Amino acid sequence: METFWEVFKRHGVSRRDFLxxxxxxxxxMGLAPSMVPEVVRAMETKPRVPVLWIHGLECTCCSESFIRSATPLASDVVLSMISLEYDDTLSAAAGEAVEKHRERIIKEYWGNYILAVEGNPPLGEDGMYCIIGGRPFVEILKESAEGAKAVIAWGxxxxxxxxxxxxxxxxxxxxxxxxxxxxxIIKVPGCPPIAEVMTGVIMYMVxxxxxxxxxxxxxxxxFYGNRIHDTCYRRSFFNAGQFVEQFDDEGAKKGWCLYKVGCRGPTTYNSCGNMRWYNGLSYPIQSGHGCIGCAENNFWDNGPFYERIGGIPVPGIESKADKVGAIAAAAAAGGAIIHGIASKIRKSGEKEE
Structure with missing residues (x-):
């Protein structure tokens, strides 16, 4: 398989843009600037990695999030950075043909492919609540994982x-x-996970x-080292004891902290506050809705969502909010760079056709 640099050169990407x-x-990927030479060396020498992406009980929201990645574009990840060999949602093939291809990839790349799993296996009634290609998903999961070098749990x-x-x-x-x-197993929780978190995890492994x-x-x-509370732009209102008491009150109109109406930001670890969604556009708290803790274990059973959680002391003193503007600006600049490379690759593909 081609290396990343070979793929980029073939599509007319300059050395400067590659760097x-x-x-x-x-x-x-959250790495220090000193790691840039190592990333460059890896992109020059590493071949693309085969990936099998299988689906159990789920709503496909992880795939929907992934294909909206802007930094890098999901199309670049799928077509240039990895070799997505199987995905029963995104594959052009279907039925017996695509299932036989999955079996062939497992044998051909035994021990060298990544298994990405979206959804979970139901064990009741011998797995009959989720059938893929005439077989219980739990069987497909075990079979696909046996020869994988690592497994990603999407969502x-x-x-x-x-x-x-x-x-x-x-x-x-x-x-x-x-x-x-x-x-x-690398767990990438969220309902769904942030698109750039998903692509970042894949890029690191590759x-x-x-x-x-x-x-x-x-x-x-x-990506999960900080609480949403730690990077929330409403943190200064929390520190000052200024809270929304009910939706659409004066506090809500002024953008005060949503903790008292059920926000789970103080107990949820994710990158929503600094990376945000849709190329850094927004996230639930910014749109006026508290975090429901979708990245945490058992979040469906940790409700009700619109009641204040216990055990979090409410401060009454003024404090400055954490500054996250620099992170957002850097993400926007990075998106522009990668978008330029993606455009060149797409134009090159059109010329070849």
């Missing part, structure tokens, strides 16, 4: 169980780590041929 791209990717369904595993859990749905015991540093729950520290 800009590598620098931007380094920042998005809260695969990571924690999510709504399918909420009480009373009639299908006996479980997170994938209850079935896969002998492989490293470039460095290892899993990213994980926290005690198996989540990448570079």
């Amino acid at each position: 800009k791209f590598a620098t931007t990717i380094t920042g998005l 809260s369904c695969a990571s924690w169980g999510c709504v399918q595993a909420a009480k009373p859990n009639p299908t006996t749905a479980v997170p994938i780590d209850k079935v896969i015991k002998d492989k490293p 470039l460095f041929d290892r899993i990213p540093p994980l926290d005690s729950q198996g989540r990448p520290k570079m």
Whole structure:
């Protein structure tokens, strides 16, 4: 398989733009500037990695989020950075043809492919609540994971169980780590996860041929190392004791803290506050709705969502908010660089056709 640099050269990307791209990717993965040379070296020498993306019980929101990635574009990840060999949602092929291809990739790249799992396996009735190609999904999961070098659990369904595993859990749905015991699993929770978090995790694994540093729950520290509360632009209102008491009151109109109307930001670890969604445009708190903690374990059973959670002391003194403008500006600049490279690749493809 071609290396990243070979793919970029074939599409007319200059060395200068390639280095800009590598620098931007380094920042998005949460790495220090000193790591740029190592990222460049990896992109010059590493071949694209085969990826199998399978689906269990889920709503496809993780895929919907992934294809909206802007930094880098999902099309660049799929077509230039990885070799997406199987995805029963995105694949052009279907039925027996695509299932046979999955089996062929497992044999051909045994021990060298990444398995991405969206959704979870139901164990009730011998797995009959989720059937793929005439077989229970739990069988497909075990079979696909056996030859994988690592497994990514996309979203809260695969990571924690999510709504399918909420009480009373009639299908006996479980997170994938209850079935896969002998492989490293990288949990990327969220309902859905942020698109750039998903692409960042894939890029790290592809470039460095290892899993990213994980926290005690198996989540990448570079994206799940801070609470949403820590990077929230409404934090100064929390510190000052200025809260929305009910939706559409004067506090809500002034943009005060949403903690008292149920915001889970103080107990939820994710990058929503600094990366935001849709190329840094917004996130729930910015749009006036509190965080429901969708990246945390059992969040469906931790309701009701619109009541204040206990155990969080409410301060009454003034304090300055954390500054996150620099992060947003850097993300916007990185998006412009990568968008330029993507345009060149697309134009090159059109000329070839």
